[in-house]
Amino acid sequence: MAHFANLDENNIVTQVIVVDNKDITDPHTGQEDEILGIAFCKKLLGGKWVQTSYNGNIRKRYAGIGYSYNAGLDAFVPPKPHNSWVLNNETADWESPVGPAPELTEEEVTAGARYQWDEENTQWELVRSEEHTSELQSRVDISYAVFCLKK
Numbered sequence: 001m002a003h004f005a006n007l008d009e010n011n012i013v014t015q016v017i018v019v020d021n022k023d024i025t026d027p028h029t030g031q032e033d034e035i036l037g038i039a040f041c042k043k044l045l046g047g048k049w050v051q052t053s054y055n056g057n058i059r060k061r062y063a064g065i066g067y068s069y070n071a072g073l074d075a076f077v078p079p080k081p082h083n084s085w086v087l088n089n090e091t092a093d094w095e096s097p098v099g100p101a102p103e104l105t106e107e108e109v110t111a112g113a114r115y116q117w118d119e120e121n122t123q124w125e126l127v128r129s130e131e132h133t134s135e136l137q138s139r140v141d142i143s144y145a146v147f148c149l150k151k
Helices: 034-045 106-110 130-150
Strands: 002-007 013-019 048-052 068-070 075-077 086-088 093-095 113-118 123-128
Touching: 002 034, 013 034, 034 048
Parallel strands: none
Antiparallel strands: 002 013, 002 048, 068 075, 086 093, 113 123
């Protein structure tokens, strides 16, 4: 099966469809041909189509709804996560202006901490997971209740 992404006038992915390999195979060579797939999609639905790969073999990654197709990079690019981030032209990934988030220590991982981007100060900020904090508080409450019952 082949996958094709429909692009709007701004090269934003609006739809991804699956096309049977027989519909993109050249009868003379037996080889799959993207041009045949594009023609099939246009005939079926109209619009502008580009092939994408479910396993990321072409165009850097699978095209998701809302991703853009960058023809210069021949890549599908995810939406920009923050205004300050810049596009890496080799990987077609967005990167923070200060690089990746710092590595978490074992203690931070155990505590459920993570880094999130602080756009206002253009830096990574260490935050605790509220879910993990609630879980720990629940365990403390349960332990205290069990202790009181045993007394």
